[in-house]
Amino acid sequence: MxxxxxxxxxxxxxxxxxxxxxxxxxxxxxxxxxxxxxxxxVIRTVRVGDLDLEAGPDALLVRKPWALDLCYELGLEGDLMPQGATASQLLTPRGLLPVPPGRLGIPASATGLARWKGMPVTARLRAIAEPLLPRRHSERDSSVGALLRRRLGRGATDALVAPLLAGIYAGDIDRLSVDAAFPELAYWERELGSLRAGARAKAVPARRVPAGPATPFATIRGGLxxxxxxxxxxxxxxxxxxxxxxxxxxxxxxxxxxxxxxxxxxxxxxxxxxxxxxxxxxxxxxxxxxxxxxxxxxxSAASTAIALFVYPKGTNRRLPEAAGFVTRRGALPITAATAVSKKWPRQAFGSRAVIRAFVGGAGLEHELDRPDDDILSSAREALARVYRLTVEPEHAALVRWPGSMPQYAxxxxxxxxxxxxxxxxxxxxxxxxxxxxxxxxxxxxxxxxxxxxxxxx
Ligand SMILES: Cc1cc2nc3c(=O)[nH]c(=O)nc-3n(C[C@H](O)[C@H](O)[C@H](O)COP(=O)(O)OP(=O)(O)OC[C@H]3O[C@@H](n4cnc5c(N)ncnc54)[C@H](O)[C@@H]3O)c2cc1C
Missing domain, CATH: 3.50.50.60 (FAD/NAD(P)-binding domain)
Known part of the structure; x- marks a missing residue:
């Protein structure tokens, strides 16, 4: 039977x-x-003005091949699309700066760190010295924050690495488990001697999607x-x-x-x-x-929301050539933004800027205890400041995701x-x-x- x-x-x-x-x-x-x-x-699109936009996930990480393989198996390979703009930016007290080349937010070179103006020189020097520190051999789990601060110092952790890693889980690095969330970090320290050595080591070659160049992320034409x-x-x-x-x-x-x-x-x-x-x-x-x-x-699982904005014609050229930016915790009422019209350019966007912003996350749920219109207007103001947008969006939508981001403690x-x-x-x-x-x-x-x-x- x-x-x-x-x-x-x-x-x-x-x-x-x-x-x-x-x-x-x-x-x-x-x-x-x-x-x-x-x-x-949670994989779904919403209608914003005349556009269907991703309200939940928008990207498949190419380095992890399982979802792409499934797309191939189901006959979707011809509709896989590479990213447009790939650069990531970080909002710093000096404005938007590119994230230095590396992996998981860890710069691959001392030069990259030395030149990164998003933190004071003392913080850069402390992080540059990381490979000289003795490695920890213990296999006991710890928080991502504890490992990063021990290796890179508080300055580089808070200014550079934490915003990038916390964003992936909408989490708090001082609660997230290294072993469950970013086991590479412990491996790099234990086996390669330093985080920088890991960030420098050649990543598994990215698969290409058939339609174009190798990019870190891919999507499916028409939506995930x-x-x-x-x-x-x-x-x-x-x-x-x-x-x-x-x-x-x-x-x-x-x-x-x-x-x-x-x-x-x-x-x-x-x-x-x-x-x-x-x-x-x-x-x-x-x-x-x-x-x-x-x-x-x-x-536990954190709550988040996604604010989607469609700006008038002519606005896309005002955005930098980057996929989006992340911010330090609490620096803005949003934690990150994706410049959709740069990251996933589409004919239907024309010359309009399309942006989505992330609100909430672990420890930041108070940002969501407000009516939709309040959240949208503070997200809109934050984007206007960061991107120097002087015009208002023509269309906006807020999608709430209560308890949708599991936290690996x-x-x-x-x-x-x-x-x-x-x-x-x-x-x-x-x-x-x-x-x-x-x-x-x-x-x-x-x-x-x-x-x-x-x-x-
Ligand atoms: C805002 C957001 C952005 C994200 N961005 C990305 C990204 O860019 N890339 C990426 O790879 N991942 C991303 N993720 C993570 C990824 O989308 C999710 O981990 C994944 O889609 C979860 O799939 P799931 O099937 O496990 O859960 P869900 O998608 O939550 O599915 C659970 C299903 O169970 C159903 N259900 C619940 N209760 C019952 C019941 N009692 N009886 C019957 N059915 C029930 C629900 O209706 C739902 O359909 C994102 C997640 C969110 C929330």
Missing amino acids: SRRVVVVGAGITGLTVAYRILRSPYASEVLVVETDREPGG HRLPAALAEALGPGTLRFGSSVVKLGREGRGPYRVATDGGDDLPADAVVLATPSSVSADLLAEVAPKAAELIREI VGHLDLLGAIDAALPPGLYVAGGAFRGVGIPDRVRDAGAIADRVVRQD
């Missing part, structure tokens, strides 16, 4: 789990149950939602149930799990994959795996081990709260979970 699998959540994780299970040689019946009427979860849409199409309507929320997970003795939906379904399942936000997964596990539920609740990997140990056979948790927040990591992890489901591991 084939194994009955229910996947809860049709974001990129749940869809990929289902797709991989059905592509495996093991016989399984898979049903994906999703609250929304569409696939994709085309990836979940292609997965949903490959799965077929019989495998997907939209507009239906799972409200309870139960089990009688050692029988199959029972998955109850708000529509009154009671679905028997030999295996259940919860590809939902971790707070939802914890609630659903409360009865069948209370210990796992309790442990999952320890993983120090000890996260140990916590994952404990969660796995507390889950009874046949129950699996997936999603950004566990093993990697970016879409490529979601796709890789979904493949690993599908493998465990079919092997009944």
